[in-house]
Amino acid sequence: MLSRRDMLSGSIAAALAASPLRAAVSFDEKGKGFELVGPGGAIPLFVEPGDFAGVLRAARDLAADVERVTGTDAPLSPMPDQPRMVLIGTLGKSPTIDRLAATGKIDVAPIRGKWESYSLQTVRDPLPGVKEALVIVGSDKRGTIYGIYDLSQNIGVSPWYWWADVPVVKRDRVRISYGRYFQGEPAVRYRGIFLNNEAPCLSAWTAEKFGGMNADFYTKVFELLLRLRANYLWPAMWNNAFNEDDPKNGPLADEYGIVMGTSHHEPMNRAHKEWTSRRPGNGDWNYVTNRPAVQQFFREGARRSKDRELLVTVGMRGDGDVAMEGTGGIKSDVALLETIIADQRRILQEETGKRIEDIPQVWVLFTEVQKYYDAGLKVPDDVTLMFADDNVGYIRRLPTPQERATRTGGFGVYHHMDMNGGPYSYKWVNTNPFPKIWEQMNLALEYGANRIWISNIGDLKPLELPIEFFLAMAWNPKAVTKERIAEWTQLWAAREFGSTHAAEIASLVSRYAKYNAWRKPEQLRPETYSLQNFQEAERMVTLWQGLRKRAEAVNAALPAIYRAAYYQLVLHPIRGCCNLTELLVAAARNSWFAEQGRASTNQEAAEVKRLFGQAHQIRDSYNRDLSGGKWNHLMDQTYIGYFDWYQPTQDIPPPVSELDLNDVASFGVAVAGRTQAWPGFYLPPSLPTFDSLRGERNWIEVFPRGKRPIAAKVSASEPWIMLKDEAAFSTSAADRRYWVDIDWTKAPDGKSEGSITISQGDDATSVSVTVNAIKATAEQMRSAKGCWGSLSGPFSIPADAFDRKVPAGNVRWEAIPDYGRVEAAMSIFPVDAPSIADPAKAPRLDYPIFVGETGEWTFDLVTAPTLNVNPAHQLSLALWIDDGEPQIVSVFTPERRETEEFLGAAHDHDSRTDMRIMRFKAAIAQAGRHRLSIAMVDPTIVIESIIAYRDKLPDSYFGPPSIRIGEPTRS
């Protein structure tokens, strides 16, 4: 049963795809408008036979899509002579369409001469014998094709209908409101993806399903790209050669309308495999030692593709996507590269007979290549300069105004959503939350890198969501502003699964990608989250388990037709990631429990084995059960047990210990905040200080150490210490947790000390845990209310929890919702605002804080690990307390550029944690309420939160939870 809201999915698709057809398509029985599908079935389509082959092909797809929707054929008519028709054609290529334009039956002024633009118009009596027509007209080949697929999507065929088994909802009627609908140019000229890191998944899947990466496979990719209004592709190149694996690949791409490129390290439209399978000359991929052979290789590439639409990669890297062998110095390296590019351009002209300015070329500043550019390498202005990210989605560099003014070839960005290499590999499931993509690609747009966008999307699946988001931004960024990301996600969910569960599904897919970006699954280790501090590991498990529960509930409620799509797009990654977190935390417990001598160590070992087996069940469900095995091998990727940057050959379960238990009934005690256990450690245990302003409770755990059950007695020394017995955070029910909380109505003001004693029967052994508590006075409580702070210990502040925001002209702090580790991060807009050296004149955020302890405080600003896209900047911020002196901290100083690798010494760490710490110090002389101010110096910094502490910060991945005083929350 479809709900009323599901019937609106045509509009949903239109909004999602930033389509001009918004609100134009309806499926109602009755109503006005052009009936694409009426009581008599689908109406015929006409395309001039002389139009682009790709247009004719897309028209056939439309016919098939109409049948998918209605169950009835939309016949392709050989002539435009039926009473009611869809007329399709490209301006200047379809005499029929040109006639309609010439006679004013259709209005093509808004699109004529534009890049990839189109219009859909309903027309009465367009041609003799035709009473009514829907005309789809494109300004150029892809314009017409996009127009066709726009209609397809709006009548209910998801771009992912084949690639993600999204069902097509059957309709009896499809009606287009009468009118003229125009779609202008895309924001980014070349929008594409890079099929990369394609083993083990894509390679094995294409081998099994297509017999290789041949035309049968690639036409599936081309069609998807066009339905997503992309136009650019770097084909798979791991032991693959697009043009040679199947000679039909290249011509078919051109026919479909896909602009082919080769990856950043494969110049002149040739796969590197074409070289390695032949190794001409002396075999070296080296322009110094084997120049004639390399030149001949370039020449063949230029000749082969001279009639196709291409973006030619120029330049050269080393043998097999590694850095070029140095020639002895940066100066001679630069000179060599300049020679190479000049030679490549000469060859291109010689072989194509075209002017070089008419051959789109791109030079990619990947990894070490950027250093040649920084060292002054000159590339002709008509070459598009493509800046790369740092392999984990943060753009390293964007054009300066001077560069933009001179480079006619413009600028592009090479982006990653999947990586095999440094700083680490991530290849399993989607780890790219939309707000992170948005923030970086918005920089690209605003800084003028809008000629080419390409993203490395690995095996394509399971990155369906971020691929579409990336391409949607490239098409029309105005439709995907930061405030509308959530809406866009919900529209996506409604298009794929109907509206009923759309909000929930949108939340689920946003959540799992967000959690995965906190630390990519491949980078998770048993020790990542703290078992001792802030209940961190158990919070993470609870978070994932809650998400999985919600996802399972939707799965149970969804109509069966959606289940396959739901599994691959939503349920599988959530099940998989929840399982992984449970697995690693169980392994962490095993290791810690072994140190404590807990009898349940062995149960955790069994739990690790169970969850490791379950990981493979989840994988196998994807490979074997999903859609009858259609996607077999696409989940072959190993992801458990990375020990270096490259994937493990097989998943490696976290190692576990199993203890030999004695036949005794002895107990042990663990205490929040401490790694040791008692009896065993010589210094006595104590709990973290309880603080009435923060209201956090804490725990001790009591557990058996031998085979026999224990009967421990736990008692508190003071009436204000409250104890609550629950199951421990353990696989064993014999492990008990005692929540310790303070009855603040009974505790005296100021500092108090008590204890909790654990003992057993006649056993002389007992453990006494010290309980320290600090209670705010009524005066302190009043003063602190609404602040972020503590009487004792660290605290943290979400970046959007300011109580005052001060702009400087039109330069201001704005929230980026759902970003990073928080509900909303803060960044400066416009993103290309000039730097402001004086913090007093800069846009500012003020936070109310309360500290119980004086002295030097440290404020760790948790920011995104954005890089220095503007080389004139240092990524600086200012921070100060009250009216104190602002302290300015810079991420990229000239000194660091001298002494550190190009991404900074901390890049490895920061990219793993997906954050950067900017550390400020400030002395606070008086306890009580204060104002913490943060001011912009440079833009393009994204602040997520502030962690404040005076003494040592306990080890954890996230730091202390954010608690606003007077509004304690408890998870």
Next chain:
Amino acid sequence: MLSRRDMLSGSIAAALAASPLRAAVSFDEKGKGFELVGPGGAIPLFVEPGDFAGVLRAARDLAADVERVTGTDAPLSPMPDQPRMVLIGTLGKSPTIDRLAATGKIDVAPIRGKWESYSLQTVRDPLPGVKEALVIVGSDKRGTIYGIYDLSQNIGVSPWYWWADVPVVKRDRVRISYGRYFQGEPAVRYRGIFLNNEAPCLSAWTAEKFGGMNADFYTKVFELLLRLRANYLWPAMWNNAFNEDDPKNGPLADEYGIVMGTSHHEPMNRAHKEWTSRRPGNGDWNYVTNRPAVQQFFREGARRSKDRELLVTVGMRGDGDVAMEGTGGIKSDVALLETIIADQRRILQEETGKRIEDIPQVWVLFTEVQKYYDAGLKVPDDVTLMFADDNVGYIRRLPTPQERATRTGGFGVYHHMDMNGGPYSYKWVNTNPFPKIWEQMNLALEYGANRIWISNIGDLKPLELPIEFFLAMAWNPKAVTKERIAEWTQLWAAREFGSTHAAEIASLVSRYAKYNAWRKPEQLRPETYSLQNFQEAERMVTLWQGLRKRAEAVNAALPAIYRAAYYQLVLHPIRGCCNLTELLVAAARNSWFAEQGRASTNQEAAEVKRLFGQAHQIRDSYNRDLSGGKWNHLMDQTYIGYFDWYQPTQDIPPPVSELDLNDVASFGVAVAGRTQAWPGFYLPPSLPTFDSLRGERNWIEVFPRGKRPIAAKVSASEPWIMLKDEAAFSTSAADRRYWVDIDWTKAPDGKSEGSITISQGDDATSVSVTVNAIKATAEQMRSAKGCWGSLSGPFSIPADAFDRKVPAGNVRWEAIPDYGRVEAAMSIFPVDAPSIADPAKAPRLDYPIFVGETGEWTFDLVTAPTLNVNPAHQLSLALWIDDGEPQIVSVFTPERRETEEFLGAAHDHDSRTDMRIMRFKAAIAQAGRHRLSIAMVDPTIVIESIIAYRDKLPDSYFGPPSIRIGEPTRS
């Protein structure tokens, strides 16, 4: 059957114990001499009833010992009136003895007035009615006692007859050659042990066998100490109070003749438990806040023991063997300590009525206490100042000549052979090789710290050997010179097990202690030894397995009576340590094999479980089976799975992974020197370069990755590459190792490259491993012969492999045999030689080296981690090449003293590896033969080896093996 050589054990014992009876005792049927045991049985003993009670007691032990030897009673005679007797007595305490001296029947001039001296003399007609006597006369109480036990040992009763179940060989005859035998004073006045870290072993064992640490237990300890000619004891103090646990303890110690002390942190002869069980005053162990109660506590201690022979510990540490709570600054801390010591001395005088100079007192500079002394704390000169080691056997400080000149109380050393605390704990088995003990205690002797030696020996067992060695050195260091350590060890083995296997047993016990000192068992981790480089892990396993095999062979060959002693003294630790090494290396293989995707990963996991179970069988054999359970609990100590300095509650097996294997027949390849495996890693594999000068072979391993067997083909590209198929270093026979060696007769001179290809059937996958080889020319070979070096890659030189040794006057380098990681280490003698600033004038060692590569070489001198016993020194050495400029490197510079903790920042690392690296750099401009010179600057450095390398040194624990060019060795 006892061999002829066994019959000599009387002499053996005499030599071992540096006894004057050397060669005086025989067990022959016939011969001359005083018949202690003759055809009529044992002869009666007489001791004056008025002699010291301890002498009477020891005489009763002698009677019992005679019965142990002969099976017949040696009756104690009430009067000296039997025709043949043993007459025992103390000068000035035994009228009978005094009479014999006065009448010249015996000669006591050599011992009269001496400390703990004695003589044994055969006398004809000493007294009326006595025709012949053996007189045992002591200069003082312990002199007599030591004389008695010296006889006991020489007739075949080991000091360990009870403590280690050393059997007493039955004799029909015991005969002492006629003569006068004199023993003078010991080198060290107070020689003792500290029972410490006594849980879980000693506590549980004494509880089960004695009902606690009462007099029944302590008399066993006292007797052992006296038989070992020790005189000093710090009693167990972990929740123990010697004087209160059993009120008989104190008086009995005095009666036996044991000088009682209390540990370094327990002043005024009171156990800390006496304080904690009462907590008088406000309860604080604090001289600032609770002075009257603490003073009263001191006073009671002084009063209680005023009539006993004591060494009174003065000073004060914090509550429970931790640092004293600071008073706010080092100056006020020093002033407080001076007040405390002054008050303690006043109280001692008041309570004992003695002059303070007549009360031996000791102040121990343990850990942080030394800093007060360094800061100028003045302690009266009659107090013995006891310097401490660093808890792992290296003395931190020794007296300067000025200090020695003024301190009448002299100096002592507090030494460790067992530790619970920083830098790490070691409590399981013996890890104290004699040469290490010798080197440090020789420093103590030579620098004049000879008033007190005490060693922390944990639970006493299983440190029988180093305890006896330590006490033997303290008694007569001339009998245990560095050249005679091996002889001493063999004499020990002969005394305990007879001569037949003595050499082998001596080697076994020396080996296992030596290996254990390379890294103490508790500090071993799976990753300690390299699996990839220098075949290190497998060499270690082979080493231990070889030792175990030899130990088992001796066990099988030994007469049954020796088995119990042999198990506890020899076989148990060898079995245990071999098993531990096998266990950890199996765990390392499990982890590494998992990374490689080896199918045998799972067999290694099973192997880890098997070996962990076996560890507990070995432990249980000690506890339960040995001597009918006599030693139950003394092997309760956990030692596997240390994760911090303190012992784990239970042994924690190393964690292991088990892979889910696919049902395939795929192979993988591992290559010596590399952590990666192939297929899998993107860069191709290569073996470490083969070098004809070093002649080392290397290996690749080929293994299945799935469940099915593989059929890999391994072939070499060149005729000079030799392959040999053997079992891999793996638990699985399916894993194969191919030894790769070079046929140098076929390889061309200079650099060559070849490869080894691994493939399987029709499988397209193949792996090619590059083989690089360098062959020396005939000229190079000639030039290099006898050198240490290489054509390529690192090499190492044993310190004693010099070809020239140049002394400077009587200051010279000498070998310390069997020291550290090598067969002999080199150190400067005399150890208190003055420093020599100019290397040209200093004693020097020259080594012939050959290098194939020019550039900057690094020379890592592997030295013992000796500390700076002379505060005026910096521990400096000089190194240079040929006639180059000497480079001087200093370990303890004034700058480091400013910025680092007192033991140096590297102490933690150095004490774990039991070595220090002194790093020198030298440029070598020309390949070929050179001279490497090392010269003394300061004494007290012990050089073990030199590791030389130009590029990165491959990771390993020991560095490259030492190979002398032209004499390749292969293990």
